Amino acid sequence: MTAILEVDELSSGYGPVPVLRDVTFEVPTGTVTAILGANGAGKTTLLRTLSGLLRPTTGRVRFDGEDLRGVPVERLVRRGLAHVPEGRGVVAELTVEENLRLGGLWRRDRADARRAQDEVYQLFDPLARRRRHAGHQLSGGERQMLALGRALIARPRLLLLDEPSLGLAPRVSGQIMTLLRQLCDGSGLTVLLVEQNVRSALGIADQGVVMSLGRVVMATPAAQLRDDEQLRHAYLGF
Structure with missing residues (x-):
């Protein structure tokens, strides 16, 4: 399966303060990838960097084969990348x-x-x-x-979502997660999802990318994270 998004040794932050450090992973086309980790792991900074709101200090991002360094946000939108930030906007x-x-x-x-x-x-x-x-x-x-x-x-062909279930009732959150899965299966949309509700995210995801202190510590099939209790305890705390 081809990757619509390739992140290679990406580092980013706010001014002189580094947040992301050498982040590397791929997002296959037509899948849901869940970005997981504790508060402060760098998940929101990652989405902001991928969508062009923050400039990377080092590394490379390719979207559908195109290097995104220096590409304006408006062009990213026209290319098929959409970002729904935390707080809904x-x-x-x-x-x-x-x-x-x-x-x-x-x-x-x-x-x-x-x-x-x-x-x-x-x-x-x-x-x-x-x-x-x-x-x-x-x-x-x-x-x-x-x-x-x-x-x-x-x-969009790639949708970046930051905490879509934050503050929602479990029923509504479940409906939104189910819809995201249906959109990927039915229309070929690709979703990169940051979500604190780990169980809910892994329930619809194809891949889990676990972050800690600005680094990727694991990228693995979501089913492996769901089913392996030792991995969940080690990296996700449940």
Whole structure:
């Protein structure tokens, strides 16, 4: 299976403070890869670096074979990379429909952008019912659906997700995780997922990448992490 994302000896941080150190792993096309580790492991910094919000200090990132060094964020979006940060990033003053339109503003194919919006409403029925409600009127689960839907409007090939279940009821979190798995299986979307709920993440993931103190300590099939109690205790604490 080909890799849509190749990360090679990547280091990054904030100013003079290093956070990531020589991070190396690959993400196969059409799979879910879960980035796991304790708070402070560097997971969010990794996603911010991959999406172009932070500049790497050393190393290389290839997306679909293209070296991403120096590539502007807007070009990454056009190439098919979408990032949903922790906190969901919904514009509270805008309606559901207006937030979704933001996801397709750059697209030249307006007809397909409208089709993509209709598909989001089919995926997330609560958004269809509340399309004229403002973002601040939505529940936490609905805001997460809206953030995901806005990213999907751009028809990404690689979706970076930071803590999508944070603060959500277990039922809603489970629905979102199930949907991510279905999108990968049905449309070939690739997902790179940062998630504190390790059991939930491993339940849908194909691969687990475990980080500690800014380094990758293990990259292995998710089933191996799920089934090997010694590995879970050693690296994930349960």
